[in-house]
Amino acid sequence: MTDHLKVSVLGADGRMGRAVISALSETAGVKLAAALTHSESADLGKDSVALADAKGEPVVLTDDMMEARKGDVIIDFSAPKASLTVAEAIKNSGVKAIVSGTTGMSADQTEVFHKTCAGLVLLQSGNFSLGVNMLEALVELAANKLREGWDIDVLEMHHRHKVDAPSGTALMLGRAAAKGRNVELESVQKLSREGQTGARPEGEIGFATLRGGGVIGEHSVTIASELEMLTLSHSAFDRSVFAKGAVSAAIWAAKQAPGRYDMKDMLGL
Numbered sequence: 622m623t624d625h626l627k628v629s630v631l632g633a634d635g636r637m638g639r640a641v642i643s644a645l646s647e648t649a650g651v652k653l654a655a656a657l658t659h660s661e662s663a664d665l666g667k668d669s670v671a672l673a674d675a676k677g678e679p680v681v682l683t684d685d686m687m688e689a690r691k692g693d694v695i696i697d698f699s700a701p702k703a704s705l706t707v708a709e710a711i712k713n714s715g716v717k718a719i720v721s722g723t724t725g726m727s728a729d730q731t732e733v734f735h736k737t738c739a740g741l742v743l744l745q746s747g748n749f750s751l752g753v754n755m756l757e758a759l760v761e762l763a764a765n766k767l768r769e770g771w772d773i774d775v776l777e778m779h780h781r782h783k784v785d786a787p788s789g790t791a792l793m794l795g796r797a798a799a800k801g802r803n804v805e806l807e808s809v810q811k812l813s814r815e816g817q818t819g820a821r822p823e824g825e826i827g828f829a830t831l832r833g834g835g836v837i838g839e840h841s842v843t844i845a846s847e848l849e850m851l852t853l854s855h856s857a858f859d860r861s862v863f864a865k866g867a868v869s870a871a872i873w874a875a876k877q878a879p880g881r882y883d884m885k886d887m888l889g890l
């Protein structure tokens with residue numbers, strides 16, 4: 622009998638953490654090793670498996686980041702500060718990989734995170750669904766082919782609880798469009814618009830954010846000319862799509878050599 626892949630979950634009592642614990646319980650060959658959360662969480666000491674309405678042996682929620690070392694792989698859907706703390710806690714501990722879906726990291730936080738994860742497998746993505754990663758490839762192609770006179774904007778909508786904007790996925794899609802146009806996103810992005818904005822500069826890649834209710838994740842990229850508009854879009858119907866993608870990513874990441882990867886590497890896109 623082969624050993625199970627042990628997985629620690631960071632943000633375990635959050636919306637995504639619970640979905641991941643549920644996905645783990647439905648996947649052969651993997652086992653929840655530790656469930657980590659915030660020191661101020663009201664769920665500390667509770668059984669994370671029961672909280673996720675999943676099947677399996679109890680794993681108590683802890684705020685001791687050292688417990689993450691019990692996993693071969695860590696799946697992280699939490700907050701930027703927590704991602705940095707756990708990466709520091711598992712340095713040189715034998716943990717093989719981090720699968721990180723946490724969005725909203727600043728450029729500085731991303732740089733520190735990447736440095737701290739050197740020596741590990743880091744699979745990081747703003748979106749673990751197959752559809753969004755396919756969309757990313759399509760956006761890059763369309764942006765490459767439709768250039769002068771074609772304006773690109775990324776529109777996203779998420780639930781009322783989301784704390785970062787634009788979403789990680791929107792930024793991924795913006796980055797794909799910029800790549801298609803052979804420019805750095807940072808040099809052409811307009812993250813939001815208000816007031817006397819002036820006319821739109823050629824080459825700008827704009828973003829617009831909607832928040833409300835229980836929307837899981839809606840993204841669309843419009844590419845508009847004076848005479849027509851192409852819209853490429855994706856809708857997520859249930860967070861389990863991200864959770865299942867992250868569990869598949871954990872299984873894949875455990876077999877890779879140290880380095881940085883994203884979902885396109887795993888999916889061969």
Ligand SMILES: NC(=O)C1=CN([C@@H]2O[C@H](COP(=O)(O)OP(=O)(O)OC[C@H]3O[C@@H](n4cnc5c(N)ncnc54)[C@H](OP(=O)(O)O)[C@@H]3O)[C@@H](O)[C@H]2O)C=CC1
Nearest residue numbers: 632635636637658659662698699700703722724747748749
């Ligand atoms: N890449 C992808 O495919 C997806 C990414 N996401 C991203 O995942 C992240 C989590 O989303 P979601 O589950 O909806 O958010 P939630 O707020 O429901 O969950 C976040 C969890 O992380 C915990 N947490 C927050 N800060 C800390 C900290 N400093 N130390 C330890 N734990 C902490 C929270 O605890 P507490 O509640 O007590 O603060 C909570 O358990 C977001 O960045 C979101 O954008 C979401 C879906 C898909």
Ligand SMILES: O=C(O)C1=N[C@H](C(=O)O)C[C@H](O)C1
Nearest residue numbers: 724747783788789790791838
């Ligand atoms: O916070 C969320 O819920 C989501 N966050 C990710 C993002 O920022 O793109 C992915 C997904 O759309 C859901």
